[in-house]
Each structure stands twice: as C-alpha cells, then as structure tokens.
Amino acid sequence: MFTYPGGLSVGKGIYWNLSSGERFGVNRKAVLPGPRDERYWKTPALGACLAGPAAGLLFAALIPFLFMFVMLLLLPLTVFASTAALSQESQTCLGCHEAPGMAMTLGDKTTVSVHVDGKQFSGSVHSALGCSGCHADVSLDKHPSAKYATKQQFLMHLASACRTCHADSQLMANPLHQRVITRANAPPCSACHSAHAIRKVSDRKEKISTSQYCLTCHTKPLTKTINGEPVSLALDEGWIRGSVHRNHECSDCHTSYSKGYHPPPTALANVRELSIVTSETCKRCHFDMAVRYTDSIHFTLSAQGNQQAPVCSDCHGAHQVGPKAMTDTMDGVPCRKCHQDLFAAYQKSVHGMLKTAGKGNPPLCAGCHNAHNVKPAMASRSPREMCLSCHPAYAASHQQWLPNPQAHLEMVACTACHVPAENKRSIYLRLTDDATGKLLNDADVRKLLEARGIAGRKIEPKELWWLNRKLNEGGTVSISVAVSMNDSVHAHYLTPKEEALRQCEGCHSADSSFYDTVAIASAGPDGREVYHELDPKVLGSAYGVPLLRDFYVMSGTRVTALDYVGLAMILGGMAVPVAHGTIRLMTARLRRERQHRGEGREKS
Amino acid sequence: MKRIYLHALPVRIWHWVNALCFFVLIVTGAQIRYRGIMNVMSFETAVNVHNFFGFVLIGTFLLWAVYYVFTGRLKVYIPDLNIVRFILAALKQAQYYGYGIFVGDQNPHHATPDNKFNPMQQVAYFSIMFFLLPAQIVTGVLLWDLDRFAAIIDMVGGIKVLGGVHLFLTLFFTAFLFVHIYLTTLGHTPLEHIKAMFTGYEEEPEHGH
Numbered sequence: 080m081f082t083y084p085g086g087l088s089v090g091k092g093i094y095w096n097l098s099s100g101e102r103f104g105v106n107r108k109a110v111l112p113g114p115r116d117e118r119y120w121k122t123p124a125l126g127a128c129l130a131g132p133a134a135g136l137l138f139a140a141l142i143p144f145l146f147m148f149v150m151l152l153l154l155p156l157t158v159f160a161s162t163a164a165l166s167q168e169s170q171t172c173l174g175c176h177e178a179p180g181m182a183m184t185l186g187d188k189t190t191v192s193v194h195v196d197g198k199q200f201s202g203s204v205h206s207a208l209g210c211s212g213c214h215a216d217v218s219l220d221k222h223p224s225a226k227y228a229t230k231q232q233f234l235m236h237l238a239s240a241c242r243t244c245h246a247d248s249q250l251m252a253n254p255l256h257q258r259v260i261t262r263a264n265a266p267p268c269s270a271c272h273s274a275h276a277i278r279k280v281s282d283r284k285e286k287i288s289t290s291q292y293c294l295t296c297h298t299k300p301l302t303k304t305i306n307g308e309p310v311s312l313a314l315d316e317g318w319i320r321g322s323v324h325r326n327h328e329c330s331d332c333h334t335s336y337s338k339g340y341h342p343p344p345t346a347l348a349n350v351r352e353l354s355i356v357t358s359e360t361c362k363r364c365h366f367d368m369a370v371r372y373t374d375s376i377h378f379t380l381s382a383q384g385n386q387q388a389p390v391c392s393d394c395h396g397a398h399q400v401g402p403k404a405m406t407d408t409m410d411g412v413p414c415r416k417c418h419q420d421l422f423a424a425y426q427k428s429v430h431g432m433l434k435t436a437g438k439g440n441p442p443l444c445a446g447c448h449n450a451h452n453v454k455p456a457m458a459s460r461s462p463r464e465m466c467l468s469c470h471p472a473y474a475a476s477h478q479q480w481l482p483n484p485q486a487h488l489e490m491v492a493c494t495a496c497h498v499p500a501e502n503k504r505s506i507y508l509r510l511t512d513d514a515t516g517k518l519l520n521d522a523d524v525r526k527l528l529e530a531r532g533i534a535g536r537k538i539e540p541k542e543l544w545w546l547n548r549k550l551n552e553g554g555t556v557s558i559s560v561a562v563s564m565n566d567s568v569h570a571h572y573l574t575p576k577e578e579a580l581r582q583c584e585g586c587h588s589a590d591s592s593f594y595d596t597v598a599i600a601s602a603g604p605d606g607r608e609v610y611h612e613l614d615p616k617v618l619g620s621a622y623g624v625p626l627l628r629d630f631y632v633m634s635g636t637r638v639t640a641l642d643y644v645g646l647a648m649i650l651g652g653m654a655v656p657v658a659h660g661t662i663r664l665m666t667a668r669l670r671r672e673r674q675h676r677g678e679g680r681e682k683s
Numbered sequence: 684m685k686r687i688y689l690h691a692l693p694v695r696i697w698h699w700v701n702a703l704c705f706f707v708l709i710v711t712g713a714q715i716r717y718r719g720i721m722n723v724m725s726f727e728t729a730v731n732v733h734n735f736f737g738f739v740l741i742g743t744f745l746l747w748a749v750y751y752v753f754t755g756r757l758k759v760y761i762p763d764l765n766i767v768r769f770i771l772a773a774l775k776q777a778q779y780y781g782y783g784i785f786v787g788d789q790n791p792h793h794a795t796p797d798n799k800f801n802p803m804q805q806v807a808y809f810s811i812m813f814f815l816l817p818a819q820i821v822t823g824v825l826l827w828d829l830d831r832f833a834a835i836i837d838m839v840g841g842i843k844v845l846g847g848v849h850l851f852l853t854l855f856f857t858a859f860l861f862v863h864i865y866l867t868t869l870g871h872t873p874l875e876h877i878k879a880m881f882t883g884y885e886e887e888p889e890h891g892h
Contacts, residue, residue, distance in 0.1 A: 482730065485830035583726040589719030628841025634718035634726065641847060645854045652858025656865030662785055670787035 085117030086110060094119040095127060165201050165209075168219055172210040173197045186228035199276040213240040237274070238267035255341040271296045284338050289328040290319070292338045303344070310350045318399040332360045351386045357397070358390035365391075371451035379605045389417065406450075407443055409434055414444040424571035442469065456570065457600070457608045466493045490630065492563035494570045496580045502569035505596040506562055506618065507610070508543075508627070513555040518602040521609040524550070528611065538599070538613045540620035546599075547626055558599075560630035562586065565596055587634045594618055594635055689794055689885040693750040697743050698880055704740040705856065708733060712853055737823050744816065759798065760812060762805040773802035784869065794885060811859070815852055822849040 082097065083089055088110050094103040097118045103111065111119050122130070165173070175181070177197045182190040200206055211218050214237075227233040242250075250256045259265055284292060294316060301312040319325055324332075335342045347353055362369040372378050372391075380388035394413035395401070405411035409431075415422035422444075425431045430441040447465050448454055456465070467474055478484040495504055510519045527549050528534035533542050550556040564570035586593050597617060598610035617623050618636040630636065690698070714721060714729035724732075751757040763769035775791045780803070782788075792801035800808060822845055825832045829842065839845055870876040871888060879885040 483829040485833075583730070584718060587715075587718055587726045589717060591719065624843045624847070625841070628843055629837075631842045631846055633715050633730075633846075637716055638843065638847065641850055645850065648854040648858045649861075652861040655862045659780075659865065666785035669785070673787045 081120065083111055083119040083121060084115045085113030085119070086115055089119075089121070092121045093123055094121050165197070165206060168211060169200070169206070169209045171219060172217075173200070185230060185233060186226075189230060191230045191233055195275050203275055203277045204279045204282075205275075205277055213237070215240065215243075234267040234269060238269060241268045254343055258343070266299070270299055289330045289338050293329040293333075293336070294319075305347050305350050305353065308350045310353065314398055322396075322398060322400045323402050324398075324400050332357075334360065334363075349386075354392050354397070355381070355386065355390050358392050361391040361395075368451045374452040375449070376455050376606055377453050383605060385605075393417075406445075409443075412443050412445075414448075418444075420568050421571055424568045428571055428573040429575045430573060455607050456567075463488055463493060486629075490560050490562060491586075492561060492570075494564045494573065495562045496585070497574055497576070498564060498569060498572045499574055499578070500580055500585065502572060503565040503596070504562060504593045505565040505598060506560060506594060506615075507608075508597070508599045508613070509559045509561060510550065510599055510601050511557050511559060513557055518600060518608065519550065519556060521601040521603050524599070524601045524611065525609075534611075538611060538617075540614060540617040540622040543599070543613060543617055543626065544622040558626055560627055561600075562593060586632050589634055589637075591635055685887045686884045687795060687887060688883055689796055689799065689879055690883045691750070691754075691796075692883065693746060695880060695883060697747040697750070700743040701740065701747075704736045704743065705860065707736040708740065709853065709857055711736070716850070734827055737820075737827065741820055741824075744820065747812070756797070759800055760805060760809045762802060762809060769802055773806070776801045776803045793887070807859070811856075815855065819849065819852040819856070822846075822852070 083094060088108065089105055090108055091105055094105065094111060095101070096103065096113075097120055103119065111117070173195060176193060176195040179194060181192070181194040183193045184190050205212065216223055227236065250260055294314065297312055297314045298316055299313060302309050303312055304310070330337050345356065347356065377388050381390065393416070394406075401411065406413060409426075412422075425444070426435065430443075430446075433439050433441040434443060446469075447456060474484075474488065477488065481487055510524060511517065512519055524546075525534055527546060528538070531542065531545070538546070547556065547558065585591060594615050597613040597615045599613060600608045600610055603609040618627070618630075619639045621638060621640050623636070624638060627636075710723065711729045711733040714723050715726065715733060718726045718729070723729075751760070763772065772791075779788060779791050784790075790801075794800075825836055825845055826842070826849060829836060836842055836845055867876040867880075868874075870879075871886060875886060
C-alpha cells in the first residue's frame with residue numbers, strides 16, 4: 080500500500096526498487112521503469128538507512144513473546160503425553176500405583192516400592208504391552224495379595240516374566256548376558272535394565288556416551304571372582320566426576336571395551352594382577368612418566384615378580400585419579416599408604432612439621448626420593464648432594480666451624496648429625512667397583528663369603544682383608560666409608576638445625592656407640608643395599624690401615640696395636656733415668672771415697 | 684767457679700717456648716687420641732689448643748733456625764765429619780755415661796758456646812732438630828687440613844699411615860723427654876744445667892782443667 084508499481088508516473092522523491100534495491104531519483108516527474116509487478120518504495124536515503132535496524136529491534140523485542148507463544152502451544156502435548164498413549168488397563172493400574180511412596184510389605188517385614196512413574200512407563204519400550212503383559216497374574220479383574228518372602232524373591236519372580244518373551248537363545252547371543260545370566264546368583268534383569276523405564280537398547284546406546292553406557296551396570300554392586308578371590312566391579316559416579324579423567328570415556332583406558340563389545344574376562348592369576356595389567360593402559364598417554372618409572376625401585380621389584388610393588392593405580396588411584404597438586408599434600412601423598420612407618424617419622428621431622436604448618440616449601444617424599452623414578456636413599460651413601468640441592472649454602476656454612484669439612488661431608492651422611500642423638504648410627508664400608516663407580520653385586524660378595532664359610536656371621540678383620548684381595552683379583556675394588564643412620568625410619572627424623580649434634584664427641588670418642596655396628600655394603604638384586612656385618616675391631620685393626628686408608632676418626636678408630644708400641648716406648652724412656660739413677664745412688668759411696676782420696680777428677 | 688755464657692737469649696726463649704709447646708701438644712694430643720678413655724677437656728678444645736700450639740711450635744722452630752743459621756752456630760749440631768774421631772769421642776762419652784759417671788770420672792766433654800754438645804748429644808739433637816721435629820711438623824700440618832692436603836696424604840699412604848707416623852714421633856719425643864730431663868740433673872749440681880737454661884750461664888768448678 081505504500082509502494083508504487085513499475086510504469087506509474089510519479090512526482091518528486093527517491094524511489095527504491097524492492098527486488099533489486101536499485102535507487103531511482105525523480106526531480107520533478109517521471110515514470111517508474113519496469114513492468115507493473117516491479118514494486119518501488121518511496122523514502123529519503125536516511126529513511127532507508129534507519130529502516131533496517133528498526134526492523135531488527137522490533138524483531139528482537141518480539142522474540143520472547145514468540146517463544147512463549149510456541150511453548151504455550153506445546154505444553155498440553157508434554158503434560159498429557161505420558162499416560163495419554165497408555166491403554167485403559169494401564170491407566171487404571173497407575174491410578175493407584177502412580178501415588179508417590181506406594182510400597183508393599185514383604186514376608187520378612189521389609190518394604191519394597193511398588194510405585195510406578197507413569198511418564199517413564201509410557202516412554203518405555205514395553206508401554207504397549209500394558210501392565211498385565213508382564214504382571215500376568217494381575218488384571219482389571221484380579222489383584223492377588225503379596226506372597227513374597229524377600230525383595231530378592233519378589234524381583235526374581237518378576238524377572239522371570241522377561242524370559243517369556245526374551246528367549247535364552249536371544250540372551251545368550253550377547254557374551255555379557257551369557258556371563259551374567261548363567262551365574263547361580265545372577266541378578267534380576269531389572270538390576271541393569273530397570274523395571275518400568277526400559278528403553279530400546281539400540282536407541283539408548285545412540286543417545287548416551289560410552290561412559291554412561293558402562294555406568295548403567297557398573298554403578299550397581301557388581302562383583303566377580305578371580306581364582307576364587309572376589310573383586311568389586313562397582314563404581315561411584317562421583318569418583319569419576321571428581322577425577323582429572325572426568326572428560327575421558329571409559330573406553331579411553333579400557334580400550335578393548337566399547338558400547339558394542341564387552342570382551343570375555345582375561346585369565347588372571349589373582350585380583351592384584353588385574354591392577355597390574357590395567358595400569359599398562361596409563362602408558363598410552365603418560366608415556367614419559369612410564370619411562371621414568373622404569374628407572375625406579377618399584378619397577379625393578381615389579382619386574383622381578385614382586386606383586387606388592389606399586390603400579391600406577393596404587394599411587395594415583397584407578398577411577399579417582401586426583402590432580403597432581405594433591406600428591407604434594409600431607410593427606411594426599413600416596414607413599415604413606417605403604418610406607419606408614421617412614422611417613423610417621425617424616426611427620427616428626429623438620430620437613431614434616433613445616434609441611435604440616437604450611438610454612439615454606441619443604442620437600443615431601445618425592446622431594447628426596449623422586450616421584451616416578453623412585454629411588455631408595457641408601458644408608459651407606461651420604462645423601463649429601465640431595466640435601467645440598469635445596470640447601471646449597473650449608474656446604475659453605477659448615478666450613479666456618481667444622482674442621483676438614485670436605486672429609487666430614489664426604490664420609491658423614493647429613494643425617495648422622497641432623498637426627499637426634501638417641502638414634503643409632505653405623506659405619507658402612509662401601510665395596511665399589513672402580514670401573515663403573517657402582518656398588519658391587521651382592522651375589523658376587525655372598526658367593527665369596529659362602530665359599531669361605533663366613534656368610535651370615537660377623538666378618539673378622541683378617542677375613543675382610545682376604546675378601547678385599549679376592550675381590551681385587553678380577554678388577555679394582557675400593558672401599559669407601561660412610562657414617563650413617565642404622566635404620567631407614569630413623570633417617571627420617573631430621574631435626575631443625577638448632578638441634579643438630581655439634582658435639583664432636585658423638586663420633587670422636589673411644590666409647591662412641593657409632594662404632595658398635597660396622598657392615599660392608601653391596602647392591603642387592605633390586606638395587607637396594609645389602610649389608611654384611613663386620614667385627615667392629617676392623618676399624619682399629621692393622622688390616623684396616625691399608626683397607627680404610629682414608630677413614631680415621633680421631634679417638635674413635637685408632638689402631639690399638641700402636642697403643643702397646645707406645646707404652647713400650649714410654650716405659651723404655653722412663654727406664655733410662657730409673658736404672659741410671661739407681662746405679663748412681665748405689666755407687667755414690669764409691670765416688671765419695673774416691674773423691675776423698677783425691678782421685679777421679681784428675682782422671683781422663 | 685768459672686761462669687760460661689752457654690745459652691744466648693734467643694736460644695733460651697726458644698727452648699722454654701718449645702718445652703711448653705711439647706707439654707701442651709703431648710697432653711692435647713693424648714686427649715685427641717684417647718677421648719672416651721681420658722677426659723681432661725672436650726675434643727673440640729683439645730683440637731683447637733693442639734692446632735694453636737702446633738703453630739707456636741713451628742714459629743719457635745723458625746726462631747731457632749734463624750738464630751743458628753745467622754750466627755753460624757748451627758755447626759754445634761753437626762757431628763765431627765771425621766768419622767773415626769767422632770766414633771772414638773762418642774765411645775768415650777758412652778763409657779762415661781755407662782761407667783765413668785758412677786765411679787766419679789770427669790765428663791770428657793766440656794761445653795763451650797762453640798762446642799755445646801758432646802758427640803752423643805750431637806747425634807741425638809742433630810736427628811731431632813734436622814729430621815724428627817721437621818717430620819713431626821710436616822705430618823702435623825698435613826693432618827691439620829685434610830681437605831687442602833688430600834692429594835699429598837693419599838700419596839704417603841693415607842691418613843692412617845700419616846697419623847701413625849705423627850704418633851710414633853710423639854712417642855719418641857715423650858720417651859726422649861724422660862731421658863732429656865734426667866740428663867739435665869747430671870751437672871755439677873742437680874739443678875746446674877736447668878738453672879743455666881734460665882740464666883744462660885753454666886757454672887763449672889775451676890779445678891780439673
């Protein structure tokens with residue numbers, strides 16, 4: 080109505096072709112070009128510019144009303160859809176059974192819910208069957224009273240109804256079903272499929288994720304046995320949600336499983352093997368950590384067949400894998416699970432106390448032992464480098480008061496002074512292969528000890544001499560000495576520096592308890608040290624002079640044989656004046672007489 | 684009585700400082716070796732005092748060396764290079780100590796500033812001052828700083844060998860000390876030689892020469 084057709088004679092103004100957008104300006108009078116169905120709109124240029132946004136605004140303002148209008152149209156469909164499609168019979172049953180909280184008391188006085196959600200049932204694949212389609216003993220005419228002793232009996236009875244349509248041959252075609260339903264204690268169908276909300280499996284599969292599909296069953300209390308050992312297959316959905324892997328699908332880790340395939344169980348020797356085998360999957364993403372792990376004591380033990388050695392899931396959890404930061408907390412550090420005694424000692428240490436108080440950045444277990452390439456700290460090895468990596472200034476500060484700091488720091492483990500005095504120290508003689516710089520294999524040492532019949536008892540100084548000679552037949556073996564803690568738990572009792580031992584007498588005393596235990600250290604098959612105790616006399620023995628040439632603790636490890644030499648020398652020195660003086664006394668009279676006679680002085 | 688000026692002041696100072704050092708070093712040394720059996724002072728004190736007096740001993744040894752080298756009197760320590768003459772004189776001296784002294788014979792040796800020691804003293808003091816005391820000083824200095832001298836210590840066979848040598852020399856000096864002190868009482872009067880080491884003058888009866 081506000082437009083002009085083509086061919087019309089029009090007055091002054093600007094005309095816009097509505098199909099091509101072409102501008103047609105008229106100064107006085109002109110005929111609009113084109114046929115009659117060509118439409119023109121008359122408006123000044125500014126009007127054309129404003130028209131677009133104005134129309135947009137109008138549309139935006141109308142959207143909510145449009146939406147509300149559509150919703151109002153759809154509402155009756157959704158509200159009344161549920162039961163509308165159900166049969167008369169079903170609607171009659173739901174008349175009572177849709178009441179929330181409706182329950183039945185069983186023979187064992189427990190109650191079971193007999194409430195049915197009509198909406199869910201109408202969406203069920205079985206809605207067309209009506210109630211009596213499954214509950215065959217119930218109809219509009221009869222409603223038998225309860226005759227079930229237990230809930231299980233009730234559920235199993237109802238599950239038998241499923242088998243009337245779903246023949247065994249159909250069920251056995253699915254390997255998962257086959258496994259479950261052939262069990263003596265097979266769960267009722269409803270345990271996985273629910274009772275009244277059963278959907279067509281294929282429809283449901285398409286709509287849900289793999290994880291949701293798996294959790295359909297695995298949130299139920301599923302168990303299985305491996306060689307008679309029961310193992311739970313149940314998960315808490317909350318575990319997954321709280322895990323850093325929450326965005327992964329189950330099949331990302333359980334790679335042989337999918338919505339379409341559930342493989343038969345792998346043959347395993349025991350439940351532990353399940354964790355070991357499943358942890359292999361972590362490598363797929365965490366390859367770098369898996370490589371590091373191969374350089375750990377845990378891997379070595381595991382590779383040697385020790386099933387107690389931890390695998391990924393032992394430290395990180397299986398389905399509850401927490402964030403990395405959690406492992407750096409006193410509560411979340413995984414090591415404490417197995418190493419309770421060491422952790423209890425750590426808690427009392429200066430590091431543990433600071434960590435608990437949240438002060439500074441003290442190391443937790445991994446600070447000294449590493450996280451994946453976990454290494455045991457060895458008693459015979461001074462962990463000096465480890466300590467100094469965080470406390471570099473202490474190497475210099477020890478030089479200010481400690482004589483021979485290098486010799487001290489090389490042979491004395493930091494723990495020897497920085498652990499309270501009441502904990503036992505020992506002397507370790509490290510048998511080191513000069514060619515590799517590593518500890519000798521204990522198997523080689525043990526073989527020699529057994530050959531001489533001294534394995535398992537204290538080795539005498541002379542026997543150590545023999546052992547050293549034997550070991551040096553095939554190469555160069557050197558013995559270095561370390562003063563360190565006798566017990567790995569005690570080694571964790573690190574004190575604040577103010578409480579460190581500064582009494583030289585701790586070591587530099589003939590009666591120091593440090594010298595009560597002396598042992599040679601070699602490397603065991605798992606990389607940890609193995610000790611063979613020595614007679615502590617070796618420290619003060621003449622055999623020790625060349626064997627332990629650099630280890631001399633004044634007052635502590637003196638060569639006792641020299642004491643007797645010394646005593647003889649001093650007694651010899653004292654004997655001269657005693658003997659000579661005695662003879663002088665005895666001959667005094669002789670001299671007096673001679674002097675009296677006027678002799679002697681003139682002689683010679 | 685004849686007064687001979689036998690011991691110059693630097694010698695007397697050296698002697699008594701040296702004596703003090705010997706005493707302190709032997710006691711602290713024993714304490715360092717036998718802590719736990721002998722508890723006179725703490726280990727730390729013993730080590731610090733031992734180190735301090737060790738260096739005092741080195742200082743006073745240098746005083747001795749400088750004095751004797753620059754006065755040209757070092758020769759009093761050098762035994763007679765004519766070996767036959769030396770052996771005869773030494774035997775004579777030994778005969779005196781072993782026999783003559785008991786029967787009242789006169790000491791064959793008469794000390795003068797240029798000929799202070801009898802042949803036996805010369806052997807003893809020459810060994811001590813030229814070999815044993817320097818060896819004790821060297822082993823002591825090496826043991827004083829194991830870190831600095833680690834390479835040298837390793838060369839001589841390790842710290843236990845070095846410590847053994849240091850101990851052995853200490854034992855020799857300790858044993859010698861008993862003999863040394865006893866011999867000082869063999870003068871004209873028992874305190875004659877000791878007094879001389881304070882005053883510098885040795886008194887000798889006029890007769891007999």
